[in-house]
């Protein structure tokens with residue numbers, strides 16, 4: 607999926623963190639920031655920030671730092687955030703409903719245009735102004751809205767067929783909350799959110815601590 611001349615994916619994953627910190631700085635009324643100050647906010651070295659940004663051109667001036675608003679606008683353009691992105695969500699259970707209710711999507715360029723479930727008791731209900739539709743309607747809605755981003759919040763056993771259907775309908779990027787690794791073609795981006803695995807990666811350290 608990554609091309610040789612693309613910036614590394616780790617760099618792309620840091621860009622949204624830079625953008626968020628820059629937004630906070632603007633909210634605080636800060637208009638200029640050094641790579642050192644920006645780095646301290648997100649636990650990245652100043653050298654790493656300069657290297658990451660160098661993939662996209664020249665920013666800031668030696669000794670003066672970055673113009674916060676200009677750098678933010680630039681990063682938002684790089685991330686495609688000058689447009690609003692339609693997103694569909696599949697599996698409107700406990701987690702799916704919480705995600706659909708999250709205000710942060712809409713305010714940050716992500717518009718939920720479809721909620722889908724197989725449970726007849728949920729179909730027709732509304733969450734944050736979007737009606738839950740029958741799963742069978744999903745390909746049509748994806749095509750009609752030109753949606754390329756999807757969130758999967760169905761049980762693990764159902765996630766692969768859901769992903770296959772999404773991809774067949776034109777989805778190119780999936781955020782998967784189900785604890786399963788999806789098999790997907792090379793042209794599809796997949797990211798996972800797995801809180802249990804993350805917690806287990808810390809129980810490793812806790813299990814080695816002395817308890818007094």
Ligand SMILES: NC(=O)c1ccc[n+]([C@@H]2O[C@H](COP(=O)([O-])OP(=O)(O)OC[C@H]3O[C@@H](n4cnc5c(N)ncnc54)[C@H](O)[C@@H]3O)[C@@H](O)[C@H]2O)c1
Pocket residue numbers: 696697698699700701702722723724725728741759760761762764768783784785800801802
């Ligand atoms: N709830 C959590 O805190 C949490 C945290 C992390 C991960 N997860 C994972 O997220 C997923 C959802 O968890 P949950 O607690 O919301 O489960 P849930 O059982 O409350 O919701 C799952 C929903 O998916 C629907 N569904 C099942 N198959 C479907 C299909 N083929 N197409 C469309 N909808 C379908 C069900 O009808 C249900 O509404 C699971 O994979 C779970 O492991 C949950």
